[in-house]
Amino acid sequence: MSGPIAPFFERYRRALADDRLRSNLLSFQRAYRDARRGAFEHLGAQAALGVAEATFEGQRSLLVAAKTDAIERHEALLDQFERAAEAAGARVHRVASAEAASDLVIRLCRRRDARLVAKGKSMVSEELFLNQALERAGLRVVETDLGEWIVQLAHETPSHMVMPAIHKSRQQVAELMEGEVGRAVSREDIGEMAGIARQQLRSVFAEADVGITGANALIAETGTVMLVTNEGNGRLTSSLPPVHIVLAGWEKLLPTWADAASQLRLLARSGTAQDVTVYTTFITGPDDPERELHIVLVDNGRLALLADPELASALRCIRCAACADVCPPYQVVGGQVFGHVYSGPIGLVTTAFHHGLEAAQGPQSLCVSCNACATVCPVEIPLPAQILEVRRLAAERLGLSPLKRIALTAWSSRGLFQALAGVARLLQRPFRRGRSLRLPQPPEFAWRAIPALAPRPASRRLRGADLPGARSGPLAESGARGLTVAYFLQCVSDQLAPEQIESAIRVLRACGARVVVPAGQHCCGLPALDSGAADLARRMARQTVQTLEACEADWIVTAAASCAIALLHDYQRLFRDEPEWQKRAAALASRTLDLVSFLDQVARPRAGALAGAGDAPPLVYHSFCQSRNVLGIAAAAERLLGEVCGLELRELPEAEVCCGFGGSTSLDHPLVAREIVNRKLENVERAGAAWLVSDNPGCLLHLRGAAEARGLPLRVFHLAELLAERLDRLDPARRD
Amino acid sequence: MAGPDLIEAFETQARRVGAVVHRLAAPSLVERCLSLLAEVGAQSVALASTHPEHAALHRAALAAGLALVAPADLGPTRRADAGLSRAQFGVAETGSVLLHSTPTNRLVELCVDVHMVVIEAASIVPTLDQALAELRILHTQPAGYSSLVSGPSRSADIERTLTIGVHGPRALHLLLLSDS
Numbered sequence: 030m031s032g033p034i035a036p037f038f039e040r041y042r043r044a045l046a047d048d049r050l051r052s053n054l055l056s057f058q059r060a061y062r063d064a065r066r067g068a069f070e071h072l073g074a075q076a077a078l079g080v081a082e083a084t085f086e087g088q089r090s091l092l093v094a095a096k097t098d099a100i101e102r103h104e105a106l107l108d109q110f111e112r113a114a115e116a117a118g119a120r121v122h123r124v125a126s127a128e129a130a131s132d133l134v135i136r137l138c139r140r141r142d143a144r145l146v147a148k149g150k151s152m153v154s155e156e157l158f159l160n161q162a163l164e165r166a167g168l169r170v171v172e173t174d175l176g177e178w179i180v181q182l183a184h185e186t187p188s189h190m191v192m193p194a195i196h197k198s199r200q201q202v203a204e205l206m207e208g209e210v211g212r213a214v215s216r217e218d219i220g221e222m223a224g225i226a227r228q229q230l231r232s233v234f235a236e237a238d239v240g241i242t243g244a245n246a247l248i249a250e251t252g253t254v255m256l257v258t259n260e261g262n263g264r265l266t267s268s269l270p271p272v273h274i275v276l277a278g279w280e281k282l283l284p285t286w287a288d289a290a291s292q293l294r295l296l297a298r299s300g301t302a303q304d305v306t307v308y309t310t311f312i313t314g315p316d317d318p319e320r321e322l323h324i325v326l327v328d329n330g331r332l333a334l335l336a337d338p339e340l341a342s343a344l345r346c347i348r349c350a351a352c353a354d355v356c357p358p359y360q361v362v363g364g365q366v367f368g369h370v371y372s373g374p375i376g377l378v379t380t381a382f383h384h385g386l387e388a389a390q391g392p393q394s395l396c397v398s399c400n401a402c403a404t405v406c407p408v409e410i411p412l413p414a415q416i417l418e419v420r421r422l423a424a425e426r427l428g429l430s431p432l433k434r435i436a437l438t439a440w441s442s443r444g445l446f447q448a449l450a451g452v453a454r455l456l457q458r459p460f461r462r463g464r465s466l467r468l469p470q471p472p473e474f475a476w477r478a479i480p481a482l483a484p485r486p487a488s489r490r491l492r493g494a495d496l497p498g499a500r501s502g503p504l505a506e507s508g509a510r511g512l513t514v515a516y517f518l519q520c521v522s523d524q525l526a527p528e529q530i531e532s533a534i535r536v537l538r539a540c541g542a543r544v545v546v547p548a549g550q551h552c553c554g555l556p557a558l559d560s561g562a563a564d565l566a567r568r569m570a571r572q573t574v575q576t577l578e579a580c581e582a583d584w585i586v587t588a589a590a591s592c593a594i595a596l597l598h599d600y601q602r603l604f605r606d607e608p609e610w611q612k613r614a615a616a617l618a619s620r621t622l623d624l625v626s627f628l629d630q631v632a633r634p635r636a637g638a639l640a641g642a643g644d645a646p647p648l649v650y651h652s653f654c655q656s657r658n659v660l661g662i663a664a665a666a667e668r669l670l671g672e673v674c675g676l677e678l679r680e681l682p683e684a685e686v687c688c689g690f691g692g693s694t695s696l697d698h699p700l701v702a703r704e705i706v707n708r709k710l711e712n713v714e715r716a717g718a719a720w721l722v723s724d725n726p727g728c729l730l731h732l733r734g735a736a737e738a739r740g741l742p743l744r745v746f747h748l749a750e751l752l753a754e755r756l757d758r759l760d761p762a763r764r765d
Numbered sequence: 766m767a768g769p770d771l772i773e774a775f776e777t778q779a780r781r782v783g784a785v786v787h788r789l790a791a792p793s794l795v796e797r798c799l800s801l802l803a804e805v806g807a808q809s810v811a812l813a814s815t816h817p818e819h820a821a822l823h824r825a826a827l828a829a830g831l832a833l834v835a836p837a838d839l840g841p842t843r844r845a846d847a848g849l850s851r852a853q854f855g856v857a858e859t860g861s862v863l864l865h866s867t868p869t870n871r872l873v874e875l876c877v878d879v880h881m882v883v884i885e886a887a888s889i890v891p892t893l894d895q896a897l898a899e900l901r902i903l904h905t906q907p908a909g910y911s912s913l914v915s916g917p918s919r920s921a922d923i924e925r926t927l928t929i930g931v932h933g934p935r936a937l938h939l940l941l942l943s944d945s
Contacts (some may be wrong), residue, residue: 053924053925056925057925060925075858075892077774078771078774078857078858078891078892079891079892079894080858080892080893080894116907117907117908117909118907118908173932174922175920175922175923175931176920176922179922179923192921192922192925193922194922194923195922195925197923197924198924199923199924199926202923202924219923219924219926219928220928222923223920223923223928223930223931226931226932227930227931227932230932231841231842232841232842234841234932235840235841235842248904250901251901251904251905253904259918259919259920259931260918260919260920260931260932260933261875261918261931261932261933261934262931262932262933264871264874264875264912264933265841265875265932265933267910268868268871268872268875268910269840269841269875285901286897286898286900286901286904287894287897287898287901289897290892290893290894290897293893294893301921303782304778304781304782304859304860304915305782305859305860305861305913305915306915307782307914307915307916307917307918307919307933308912308913308914308915308918308933309861309912309913309915310910310911310912310913311900311904311909311910311911311912312909312910313904313907313908313909313910314907314908314909315908316867316868316908316909316910317867317868320868
């Protein structure tokens with residue numbers, strides 16, 4: 030049941046037209062990372078007081094252990110919680126569905142002849158569309174959290190789990206309040222607006238028959254509800270009305286009081302970059318014989334989520350919204366599009382279980398797989414992999430578009446792919462202008478020049494090649510000397526950017542490695558994986574594994590970081606139901622490296638080895654986000670440029686933010702990709718760079734195309750090309 | 766961490782979260798409360814029942830011409846300018862005071878503009894771990910409502926602009942009592 034939520038594409042179009050939303054979220058995301066960093070630094074300072082594990086990672090391990098335990102033992106812990114809470118005088122109710130939950134709450138209200146219900150902030154109540162159900166039953170419901178009240182006045186769902194009205198401007202808020210209070214409200218004075226909320230809601234607190242809140246944790250040991258708030262409305266809602274109803278998913282369980290420490294240390298810092306929220310409230314039983322406390326524990330799809338081994342860990346979520354706060358497509362469209370009721374990356378996963386796969390289908394298609402969310406999740410939920418799993422389920426159960434299926438099926442056949450590329454190479458000739466094609470494009474794609482296929486793919490010259498390593502030269506005395514490297518071309522660079530491949534091989538040979546190029550290699554399968562077509566992805570993965578494992582090489586290396594990561598991480602997940610293939614993929618992964626990691630960890634050229642090859646204009650380095658977030662090699666690449674080449678890198682603002690390519694996302698959602706790439710190019714301009722260097726062909730195609738369409742005088746190229754260029758200057762004789 | 770350092774750490778963190786901290790010696794409590802009430806311009810005050818010095822505070826407030834509101838008479842639309850509570854303990858790590866209160870005394874925390882909390886320096890524990898251990902004991906008695914209060918109420922829901930004093934008190938003053 031979708032309640033008051035409009036269809037995905039309607040919300041999507043509306044959001045794309047909302048400049049205010051985008052700029053609010055951009056300024057928020059820019060402030061968030063620094064603020065969060067400061068908050069965790071301050072945690073480190075608390076070690077002096079005796080706080081053990083006073084780091085984000087340390088507390089995260091503790092909380093992961095506690096939440097994993099809680100979810101595993103949830104049946105026993107729920108019993109314990111229920112017994113203790115009821116011994117203290119509360120009533121605990123367990124409900125399976127949203128309908129049952131709403132019906133129960135209505136019944137509890139009717140028992141007391143309730144007219145007015147005061148709501149503290151509760152995402153579960155949003156999940157259940159409870160307000161609508163209560164209103165249909167004739168009750169008046171008023172949200173008392175400032176952000177939720179604003180969103181209620183606007184008849185919208187929250188666009189962020191922690192700051193529900195973040196998409197609204199102060200002018201919009203003032204207008205909404207004016208409509209409610211019936212008098213003029215200053216469009217500028219936020220203090221006044223907060224004051225209006227305070228005034229208006231006072232009588233609600235005073236007159237409410239029932240107060241409904243959520244719960245941030247349910248402490249099983251003593252049947253205690255833990256509530257974490259800032260405004261004071263949570264305390265008023267849970268103290269004043271004679272009936273207090275707590276709505277919580279059962280996964281909010283924590284086994285013991287001690288476990289609450291890590292949640293408290295992580296929640297506010299992750300959510301609002303505060304050390305702690307103003308009020309941390311613990312409620313055990315109703316503390317007055319006249320009052321009632323009801324604790325409603327909701328399932329609504331949580332057991333189904335638990336039953337899915339790939340996705341069950343999503344239940345650990347503590348609703349901090351850090352994942353949304355670093356998510357590039359979320360910034361463009363906001364939480365009402367990047368989500369359903371639950372927003373942000375976590376929303377893309379849980380929506381499938383609380384509101385159905387159809388509701389998740391649109392939102393999940395916006396994920397660019399940059400992995401930023403995974404780096405800030407305080408309970409280490411593998412969100413990127415989970416979102417791809419939801420994508421796979423959507424493709425499997427709801428179907429992939431016929432066009433995509435045909436395209437990917439053709440792509441998966443090496444012969445057909447190369448034949449079609451050959452045809453395209455012929456057809457494109459009249460339209461070639463340099464590296465791109467002058468072809469009319471639909472307006473939503475016009476922000477990116479179409480790349481031309483290279484006149485000759487690299488594989489034409491290189492397939493089956495066996496090239497000796499250099500005996501001398503600036504890089505020859507490296508740790509790669511004497512090793513054999515099998516080079517993985519990558520389908521896209523082969524056809525569109527063979528110079529990247531040529532450069533990478535040149536660099537590897539210059540390091541003293543013999544380079545072999547296994548014949549018969551094709552696509553690693555990432556485009557299919559990225560579209561949710563797991564069967565086609567597996568076909569290409571098997572082909573890739575077979576081709577590469579057959580060759581005798583110490584290492585498999587590629588300048589296509591995305592493919593390296595597919596081989597290293599995605600393959601074993603892809604083959605989780607095929608243990609033989611999984612083993613083979615693991616064996617292959619153990620000797621696979623992307624080019625930057627190979628240079629940094631194996632070759633290890635000495636500092637200054639490529640210095641003295643002339644100056645470079647101001648340059649910035651854009652690390653492919655997965656190189657940064659999954660492999661952790663952004664710094665290694667910068668060292669290659671800085672220490673080995675002796676180059677000065679300009680600082681790139683928001684370096685950690687994705688370029689917006691996202692594989693299929695830039696094709697499915699071109700306007701979202703456009704906003705993200707504009708953000709990146711603006712940052713590049715702010716850095717005053719003339720060169721933009723990166724380690725991933727996909728990013729480079731995307732960035733180059735966008736820069737060209739904007740007419741920017743920016744040279745956009747691969748780190749391998751820069752290294753090869755410098756080698757050419759220092760050791761020209763070696764070129765071949 | 767030793768006594769004075771612990772108190773220092775508590776004070777620093779409490780200030781960091783926006784509380785105003787006043788250090789005083791126990792015998793001067795009543796006098797200090799009254800001068801603080803005058804400072805914040807309070808004309809009405811509610812006293813929680815948990816103060817050992819309740820009678821003296823009550824007398825002094827009356828003498829100063831303040832209107833005394835019985836906690837039970839407080840409500841969201843019947844507020845007092847100031848409320849005086851007593852905390853069970855403080856937590857240095859978060860700069861918090863723990864208020865474990867009856868429903869009536871809780872009104873003193875909720876329905877006032879300026880919230881003043883008396884806290885004994887000797888009651889400060891270093892970390893959340895210790896605080897939670899104490900809380901666990903408190904909540905093993907049936908029925909209990911406690912809040913760790915860390916600063917005045919706040920929101921950043923409108924354009925992320927921070928507003929202090931939303932539904933809860935807009936100022937939090939901690940009266941940090943030591944023996945000498």
